[in-house]
Amino acid sequence: MLSTAFRTSRLALPKRGLRLNSNSSENVRSAIPLSSLIERLNECDQIGQQIIESESTLSQFTHGQSNPTYILTSPTSKLVIRRKPPGKILPSAHAIEREYTVLKALGTTDFPVPKVLFLEENRDVIGTEFYVYEYVNGTFYKDCAMAGATIEQRKAGYEGLISTAAKLHTLDYESIGLEKYGKPDNYLSRTVETWMKQYNASLSHSESDPTMSYLYDFLKDNLPGSTRNSIVHGDLRVDNMLFTDAEVAGVVDWELSTLGEPFTDVGLLMTPYHTKPEMPIIGGLMGVNLDSVGIPREEEFVERYVDKTGFEELGEQVDYHLTFNAFRMSSILQGVYDRAKGGNASSEQALQVGKLAGFVAQQGKKHAGRFMKGNRFGEGGTGAAFTGKRAFSSSARQFSSSAKGEELKQRVKTFIDEKVMPIETEVLSQGYNGGDDEWKEHPLLDGVKAEARAAGLWNLFLPAISGCSNLEYASVAEQMGRSLIASECFNCQAPDTGNMEVLHMFGTDEQQATYLDPLMEQSIRSGFGMTEPGVASSDATNMSASITETEEGLVLNGKKWWTSNGCHPELKMLIFMGRDSDADDKPRHQQHSMVLVPFPHPGVTVERPLKVFGYTDAPHGHAEINFDNVVVPKSAYVAGKGDGFMIAQARLGPGRIHHCMRLIGMAERSLDLAVRRGEERTAFGKKLKDFQVNRHYYAESRMAIDSTRLMVLNAAKKIDEGGAKNARKEIAMIKIMAPEMAMKVVDGAMQIHGGAGLSQDYPLAHFYAWARVLKLADGPSEVHLDAVAKQVIRDVEKGN
Template sequence: QGRIFRDLSLPEVGPAERSALYIAMIETLAHLHSFDLQSLGLQGYGRGPGYCGRQVSTWKRQYDAAAHTDIPAMNKLAEWLANNLPPDDNEESLIHGDFRIDNIIFHPTEARVLAVLDWELSTAGHPLADLAYATLFYFWPTSVKGLGQGTLLGFKDTIETPSFEELVSIYCRCRGISTTIANFNFFLALSYFKMAAISQGIYARYLIGNAAAENSHEFAKLVKPLAEKGLELSERSSFSSTDHSTSGELFRQSRKGQEMLLKVKQFMQQHIYPAEKEIITYYAGHGNTEDKWKKPPLLERLKEMAKAEGLWNLFLPDVSGLSQLDYALIAEETGKCFFASEVFNCHAPDTGNMEVLHMYGTEEQKKEWLEPLLEGKISSCFCMTEPDVASSDATNMQCSIERDGNTYVINGKKWWSSGAGNPNCKVAIVMGKTRNSSASRYEQHSMIIVPMDTPGLKLIRPLSVFGYLDEIHGGHFEIHFNDVRVPISNIILGEGRGFEIAQGRLGPGRIHHCMRSLGTAETALQLMCQRAAQRETFGRKLYHHEVVAHWIAESRLSIEQARLLTLRTASKIDALGNRKARKEVAMTKVVVPRAVLKVIDCAIQVFGGAGVSQDFPLAFMYAYIRTLRLADGPDEVHLSTIARWELLEQSKKLTAKI
């Protein structure tokens, strides 16, 4: 059972569902074009390279055989197509050949594709031919009423369907290709040439009495305007779609950053999203066993695949060659799936620990610990917060690091040590107090490397977050250190340098957290819109209720505002460094979690009871994002920092005026 829409304007459904159906259609097309012919056993399906050239010849031949009168526009269009074949005419994907919305069966109540019909013209060919054919009605001549597919007049101008640019952008994002498509004018012109040739053929069959359609005599009137539209489109130099959500006009990525972002999007579409169900099932099935801390084999395979494709350690500028702005947009993309950042070796706390060792570690420390972390051979945890003191004031730390000959002895308790439950966690970076009573309170703490198998180090218990153990990230543990001895060479940068290191570590890390959170918000908003289009209350779709529509609008506003602030902060770090961007980092750390929580909360409300159940990811999202209002410093500490910097800046302005 399902729905087939014969009218392209989908008058049976409301605006939000109409948009969702068109998006589902274009996502299905992108998925179809992402299939590997060889893995499907379809080698030799079709006639090999040169698809576009063959299409021009085929439809020209069929038109000539059916022509009843000379139409100069058809001759000119055929000549232009033959002389302007795209240079990549050897590209081959599985293509449908007649992909349009009335050849799709949708779910009875959801904006989801169940099946694609009419595969008679399918072959191996250029994928953009399908995309152009599926979107050609956005350019439909106003003088042509249609070819039996319902309302076309004004279709391209309606605000109740996604725009052409939006659909092309979605298609490109799903496939991981550039949103600026060269030679798309050729494919649109070819689509109109094909439609004109089909119309001529229908009329020719009418003349000899073989036409099945009652209105087949009217098709003769369509050939000329369709050919003229094809010629008009052929004169366009390019068709581009701009993804405004990345704020690209204000904050431009480097060319390498753009390329890596496209590769990450493509990898996620092809490998990560399809793996979500299996990985969720793994953790659900091992929740009450010790195996819950082990990584699913599929996750390890994905990591090897990402590493092989060069999508590895993207967070570290000196390794990846990316700026903070470049990586910020990549981090947002990985935030759309709860385990994606780990696949690219870009997950906390390893990223922060690798930054510490990269920036402040000795060559010996880098060789022993940084290199295996960068290679993904081991993982790590970070031990700073303590259970017995108010950790919002980090100078309260009681864990001691005392020099004893050629060793340091560590004693104390830590908790919220993320990642410590991972069986592959081999090292901790511990922050504690070193004796130096004469120094400033910010120069009495140090960071030290502690191997996890050191005698005296004991994992006490995992801490749950709103009931979640967060197994995928190795949990959050309480750890006790009882006379733990490590060599003096394990101290990082020197005694009393702990806060200096922490400030260098936390700046970029906070931006990464925030951008991943915005990716989570995008997923929550997507789920909210889908639910609003699928469910009805009091005889109306949820999105018809003004309060729900306003939640959707407010969520988009929150995401865009938070993203702009975060990208501005990343850009300032690139330009001026961490210290000069401290105020912006603090602002971002306050604004983003609040905004994302607001979006998730609205999504939960739209889902009702299902929103807080294990059947949907929203409850886990909320629990995870809520911790960010505490992790790396609570909101209140950051607000005090913002106020202090603001007052200082205002006082300087006032002094200057006086």
């Protein structure tokens, strides 16, 4: 299907919607003989007028990984052709005959499907079986967050999505002749067996993942006691629907449809609530402030579906069906990967998509664990459970956090004021003064951390733990920025936060047990080895550190620096990013991998701590580390070989704005200190606050802080609405503006404090150092300026 935006021009591609293959129509014609296709179409009485080859264009849709689909545009009509892929395919897969059957039957009802014209089972026409249906007008959204839609469009879209699912699952399939379309009895048990067979048949180029065996056993051993029978779409998602402003205009891609348990469709529709928007290809809604974007919360989704169907047992079965869908999707992705490696994939993205099979299986294991703990939605999935602790209050304004977010911000602020600020000077003095204790954690921190944890103010950066959206956490991070030690008191300190994100999203069970769990407890620390002294690290493709696969495992060589936590006494793990030794023939952004390296480890040497404007930042430090023929097992790969850049982008996730919000906190405290200093000090017969130059500083600082905060909150909101890709320009702008603003505000505060502002008696000098560091640490400001300029030019050229 095509979006209405797409139909205006074949060359000017829209921001959302399916895109034409980069191949020309001639290349598509070489895959499908256009003359044979048109000759067959002209035999169909339902088409009516003759389609002329010379005036027709045939283009392939690039979205989707299964049956190749094309649009034929002629002077008289627009038709969609869906075929089986050429080459070897798995038994019972790509059953377009079944798609045609269910679409034809549903076409006799008011259920929204395209009108099918005919099925061609003669392979001689275009090389494989195919069927044809009429083009449907509607808007296509490639992601579950419906990026580009308005709030009202999302509200209507999700209401239509839930209503459409309910209508399908309550339809009398026998009355439209589909009573033999499937075997609904023992559907779950049989389907689990089928997908396990499909998975095992897709291991031509891979080893079996033991997590799939775990999921198989779980699903077989925990079959729900009560099941229902209905038409099941099998792949019911936002990107298999077309929308108008008020309803679903069409549901497509019925390849996996059958008769069976309707909750399997619902489980797939709810899967995005448990993955992040930054997740490549899959996307997600985890951490999104759903109230502010018009998307129902998970519990509301269940409630509305139950209201429309009466299927009250859904609430207690949700996590089982989330597990089922993760198992099924992992099998599908493994098949995509296997076809891609065998040269028989329908999309250029197939290899990247297929690599997500292991990650999806790990998500399934998490769903299974939640199922074993009991029902999250209360008896029958309705009633008071929907106002439980998972709910967000709907007080959001454009850049306001939810009521939950405001309450959390105030709790963090109060805790910092009452518990953190009183010990800040003493804790920092240990690092400033050097000596034997410099590289040890100050004992005063232990008690404050214990209190923060007991108060539920722990690991707030991770949406899966805190439930915070980016917009909500932004305000929390600002409060933490007011103190140089606050983030650590809540276990929200870099680089551990980013590394925990990586392990949470991509780590295996063993990796998570070894490193993620202790990091969440803050019983160990970790480092991230990416920047190198010998190359321009603003372009990560310059990276010279290498990863070589041998029979013994992975051999790592290279020098890294500015590895934060590299000198910490509790450092136990490093994430090493390097270039694969056999990467020359691979695409530019598939040449690097990330590997977990235990510390200490043979061949890993901390050469020296690097000072930042004279600060060692003890006990964490920023180390220069040498990796000399370091050997680790192949199981140390994070995600998989060649996935380094994909992981790096996901790692940035919400962390893209954390530094910026902490800088605002630093600036706020600096301004506060400057005003107090102006009140307390007198020079030349009047208070410092009464000198015009200082009053101008106060005013200009207030405007700079508030305007930068609005820019950061706008970026957070856009990330919540459509993921980090949706906010690339806004993220780049705040990474320029926030350090510049903080440097200016802090510099003025130091000036008002005189010599005291340069000393360890105030945090100002350290604030200034950090602000200056962040003009480089998150990528040089010049790189971000260039990115913003390119986007501005594109926007103008497109008339935006």
